[in-house]
Amino acid sequence: QKEVEQDPGPLSVPEGAIVSLNCTYSNSAFQYFMWYRQYSRKGPELLMYTYSSGNKEDGRFTAQVDKSSKYISLFIRDSQPSDSATYLCAMSQILTGGGNKLTFGTGTQLKVEL
Amino acid sequence: NAGVTQTPKFQVLKTGQSMTLQCAQDMNHEYMSWYRQDPGMGLRLIHYSVGAGITDQGEVPNGYNVSRSTTEDFPLRLLSAAPSQTSVYFCASSYSGHGEKLFFGSGTQLSVL
Numbered sequence: 001q002k003e004v005e006q007d008p009g010p011l012s013v014p015e016g017a018i019v020s021l022n023c024t025y026s027n028s029a030f031q032y033f034m035w036y037r038q039y040s041r042k043g044p045e046l047l048m049y050t051y052s053s054g055n056k057e058d059g060r061f062t063a064q065v066d067k068s069s070k071y072i073s074l075f076i077r078d079s080q081p082s083d084s085a086t087y088l089c090a091m092s093q094i095l096t097g098g099g100n101k102l103t104f105g106t107g108t109q110l111k112v113e114l
Numbered sequence: 115n116a117g118v119t120q121t122p123k124f125q126v127l128k129t130g131q132s133m134t135l136q137c138a139q140d141m142n143h144e145y146m147s148w149y150r151q152d153p154g155m156g157l158r159l160i161h162y163s164v165g166a167g168i169t170d171q172g173e174v175p176n177g178y179n180v181s182r183s184t185t186e187d188f189p190l191r192l193l194s195a196a197p198s199q200t201s202v203y204f205c206a207s208s209y210s211g212h213g214e215k216l217f218f219g220s221g222t223q224l225s226v227l
Contacts, residue, residue: 008154032214043118043204043218044157088157092214102214104157 003027006089006105015114019076023089023105026070030091030103033065035074038086038107047087048074079112086110116140120205120219127195127226135190135222137205145208146188147172147216148180150201157204163188195226 006023013019021035032051036044048063050056056063064073072091076083089105121136139146147162159172163182177199179191188207192199202223206216 004156034214036216041221043206043220044216045218046215049215090157090214100214102159102216106154106156 001026004089004091004103004105007108008106010109010111012111012113013079015079015081015112017079017112019074019079019083019110019112021074021076021087021089021108021110023072023091024070025072025091025103027091027093027103028067028070029093031094032092033063033072034090034092035061035063036088036090036104038088040085044088081112081114084111118205118207118217118219120203120222122222123220125222125224127192127224129195129197129226131195133192133195135192135203135205135224137188137190137219138186139188139205139207139217140186141207141209141217142185143207143209143217144185145210146182147206147208148178148188148190149204149206150174151204151221152201160190160203192224197226200224200226 004025035048037047038044050063053065053067060077062075086107086109088107092102118139144165148160149157151157158174160178161180163169169180202221204221205219208216
């Protein structure tokens, strides 16, 4: 079983819809939770970064973390065609030696149609 | 700022050939890393560095070497290319010492025949 599970999609929604993207995880040592957006043939870019359980909002994007359920979500309001991309969740744990282990989900492909 | 620059963008190798993927960043980040991205596997860490002169192995280090002689550069060497190394390679850097807030390059698409 993978430490991080993410539905690969593809997910197709009409412009203006609310999009919900989700990841589940099994490692309770994960402390930091991130969402990256990756356009076709480009590198991922950091979209949201959270540390604690609860919600964090940035414009049309809201990241939600539920550590008790080991579940994170990214909500996109008023989705636009420019939001069409692959969304990767990522989780990080600090190792006892001071290093860091970052684990990515496999990504969900989103298409927002006119 | 250029950010993280990777060269080349595309490369085709024959089995057994060696090559170096170049990565440079101009953000004065201490942390740099190399990932490979394969369908259905997500991003997997190959090697990382927390500063000049310091490197360590990630999840899938076999067949790859790295060195970090300067803060700016972090090249990835394929010693003897194999078809299993066909992938898209990303270099990333971070101002966070823990390396979780990553800035990625645009990637190198490598095919090994």
